[in-house]
Amino acid sequence: MGWLEGNVAIVTGGGSGLGRALVERFIKEGARVGVLERSAERGEELRRDFGDQVEVVTGDVTTWEDNARVVERTAARFGRLDTFIANAGIFDFFQALPQLEPEKISAAFDELFAVNVKGGLLGARAALPELLKSQGSIIFTISNSGFYAGGGGPIYTASKHALVGLVKQLAHELAPKVRVNGVAPGGLRTNLSGLAATGTAQQALNQIDEFDQMIVGITPLRMAPTTAQTCGPYVLLASRENAAPITGVVINSDGGFGVRGIMNVCGGENL
Ligand SMILES: NC(=O)c1ccc[n+]([C@@H]2O[C@H](COP(=O)([O-])OP(=O)(O)OC[C@H]3O[C@@H](n4cnc5c(N)ncnc54)[C@H](O)[C@@H]3O)[C@@H](O)[C@H]2O)c1
Numbered sequence: 001m002g003w004l005e006g007n008v009a010i011v012t013g014g015g016s017g018l019g020r021a022l023v024e025r026f027i028k029e030g031a032r033v034g035v036l037e038r039s040a041e042r043g044e045e046l047r048r049d050f051g052d053q054v055e056v057v058t059g060d061v062t063t064w065e066d067n068a069r070v071v072e073r074t075a076a077r078f079g080r081l082d083t084f085i086a087n088a089g090i091f092d093f094f095q096a097l098p099q100l101e102p103e104k105i106s107a108a109f110d111e112l113f114a115v116n117v118k119g120g121l122l123g124a125r126a127a128l129p130e131l132l133k134s135q136g137s138i139i140f141t142i143s144n145s146g147f148y149a150g151g152g153g154p155i156y157t158a159s160k161h162a163l164v165g166l167v168k169q170l171a172h173e174l175a176p177k178v179r180v181n182g183v184a185p186g187g188l189r190t191n192l193s194g195l196a197a198t199g200t201a202q203q204a205l206n207q208i209d210e211f212d213q214m215i216v217g218i219t220p221l222r223m224a225p226t227t228a229q230t231c232g233p234y235v236l237l238a239s240r241e242n243a244a245p246i247t248g249v250v251i252n253s254d255g256g257f258g259v260r261g262i263m264n265v266c267g268g269e270n271l
Contacts, residue, residue, distance in 0.1 A: 001030065002028060002029035002030030002031070003029045003030070003235050003236075003238075003239045003241070003242065004026060004029040004030050004031040004082075004083075004235065004238055004239060005029070005030035005031075006030060006031075007026075007029075007030065007031040007032075007082040007083065007238065008031060008032050008033070008034070008074060008075075008078040008079070008080050008081050008082050008083075009026050009031050009032075009033050009034070009081075009082060009083040009084070009085060009238065010033070010034040010035070010036065010070055010071065010074050010081065010083070010084050010085065010123075010127065011023050011026070011033055011034075011035055011036075011085045011087055012035070012036045012037075012061050012070075012085065012086055012087050012088040012119065012123055013036075013037060013038075013061070013087045013088030013089065014033065014035035014036070014037055014046065014054075014056075014087070015035065015037035015038075015039050015042025015043055015045065015046060016039070016042055016190060016191045017188065017190030017191055017192060017227055018087060018141065018185065018188060018190060018227045018230055018231075019035075019037075019085075019087045019088065019141075020042075020046070020227070021226075021227035021228050021230070021231055022085060022087065022231055022234055023035060023046065023050065023054065024050075024228075025228070025231035025234070025235060026234075026235070026238070027050060027053045027054075029235055031082075031083075031238075032053050032054070032055075032077075032078045033050075033053065033054050033055075034054070034055040034056075034057070034070050034071075034073065034074025034077070034078070034081075035054060035055070035056045035057065035070070036057050036059055036061060036066060036067065036069075036070040036088070036123075037056060037057070037058060037059075037088075038058070038059070038060055038061075038088070039058075040058045043056040043057075043058045055070075055073050055074050055077045055078065057069050057070040057073055061086075061088045061115060061119030061120075061122065061123060062114040062115055062118055062119055062122075063122070064122050064125075064126070067119075067122045067123045067125075067126035067127075068126045070126075071084075071126045071127050071130060075130050080130065080133070080134050081127060081130035081131060081134060081136060082131075082134050082136040082137070082238065082240075083136055083137050083138070083139060083238040084123055084124065084127035084131065084136070084137075084138045084139070085138075085139045085140075085141070085234065085238075086119065086120035086123045086124065086138065086139070086140045086141065087140075087141040088115060088119055089115060089116045089141065089143075089192065090111070090112055090115050090116065090192070090193060090194065090195060091112075091152060091156055091192045091193065091194055091195075091200075091205065092108065092112060092152055092153040092154075092155045092156040092194065092195065092198070092200075093152075093153070093194045093195075093198070093200045093203055094152055094153050095108075095153040095155075095198060095200075096153050096154070097153070097154055099153075100153070100154075100155075100198075101198075104197055104198055107197035108155055108195050108197040108198050109155055110197075111195050111196060111197045112155050112156060112159055112195055113155075113158075113159055113162070116156070116159035116160070116162075116163070117159050117162045117163060117166070120140055120163060120166060121166065124138050124166075124170060124180075128174075128178070131174075131177075131178045132177050132178060135177050135178065135240075136178060136179075137178060137179040137180065137181065137237065137238060137243075137247075138170065138174075138178065138179070138180045138181075139180075139181055139182065139183060139234055139237050139238065140163050140166060140167055140180075140181075140182040140183075141182070141183060141185070142160050142163045142164060142167075142182045142183065142184040142185075142250055143156075143160040143184055143185060143186075144184060144185070144186045144187075144252070144254045144257050145157045145159075145160040145161075146160035146161055146163055146164045146182070146184050146250065147161075147164070147184060147252065147257075147258070148257055148258075151186075151187075160184075163182060164182065164250060167180055167181060167182045167248060167249075167250060168248055171247045171248030172248065175247060179237075179243070179246065179247040180247055180248065181237045181243075181246060181247060181248070181249050181250065181251070182249070182250035182251070183230070183233045183234055183237070183250065183251050183253055184250050184251065184252045184253065184254060185225065185230045185253050185254060186215065186219065186225060186253070186254025186255050186257055187205075187211070187214075187215040187219075187224065187225075187254075188205075188225060188226070188227055188230065189205065189206045189211050189212055189215075189224065190204075190205055190206060190227065191204045191205070191206060192204060192205040192206075193205075211224075212224035215255075217265075218260075218265060219254070219255035219256060219257070219265070220255060220256030220257075220259055220260055220261075220265055220266035221255040221256050221266075222255075222266065222268070223255050224255075225253065225254070225255055229253075230253050232253075233251040233253050236251075237251070
């Protein structure tokens with residue numbers, strides 16, 4: 001028996017990386033899953049790989065209509081909705097303020113915030129009527145950049161800090177009926193891509209040479225977590241049985257960035 005037997009979830013950006021791992025894991029735990037994914041090709045792969053366990057909507061999290069459509073289609077197909085996972089995101093590829101061309105900042109900000117922040121807000125609103133019926137929950141994918149500097153540039157870091165605020169505010173507003181939490185992963189080798197506004201839309205994190213070795217080197221647990229290893233906190237937070245009293249929290253799943261320390265990345269030398 002899985003932890004989410006009979007549950008229904010929606011994962012945005014479920015066609016790649018962490019989102020795709022979440023689709024797979026939630027199905028393994030006994031759930032059926034709706035997906036809102038921008039890439040039609042990745043949507044097709046999901047249909048091929050997961051058949052009648054998924055309902056895939058090709059669309060964009062930055063629009064109200066597509067968020068409303070994935071909720072409507074998922075609830076119509078599977079009869080309910082228990083968990084909405086606002087996961088789709090894009091990255092600023094570490095462009096620091098001095099590197100940002102002044103005339104591109106406004107468009108870059110609007111593009112990134114539209115996906116990373118507005119997308120989550122619209123999705124939460126679209127899912128709300130179904131979540132009120134099921135007394136379900138919302139989970140936001142945040143990032144180490146929701147807590148610490150240097151994991152992205154200022155636009156990405158601000159967007160992920162904004163999501164921490166959204167978790168707290170929505171958890172406050174939607175209690176006692178709907179729980180709202182977040183998961184903050186560290187570096188994951190995925191297709192996480194950039195912005196049309198800065199010409200980085202075709203770049204992906206997994207094109208960075210020796211990405212995993214770099215993550216191992218900066219992480220106290222000396223590991224490069226995989227997307228599959230990052231799914232556990234979502235399963236826990238989605239589970240009514242195991243997380244009934246948990247709302248307004250973010251689980252950091254990043255190999256220990258919060259305890260990196262000043263002198264050494266970790267205390268391993270002393271062990
Ligand atoms: N990769 C990392 O190192 C890392 C670390 C911390 C947090 N995150 C977060 O994890 C989440 C998932 O990213 P990932 O690393 O799996 O990247 P990914 O690019 O592999 O997957 C994201 C998916 O979202 C889709 N998507 C992007 N914009 C969309 C839109 N407007 N509408 C619908 N779908 C859209 C993409 O097509 C893609 O399939 C993001 O919120 C990201 O910020 C990633």
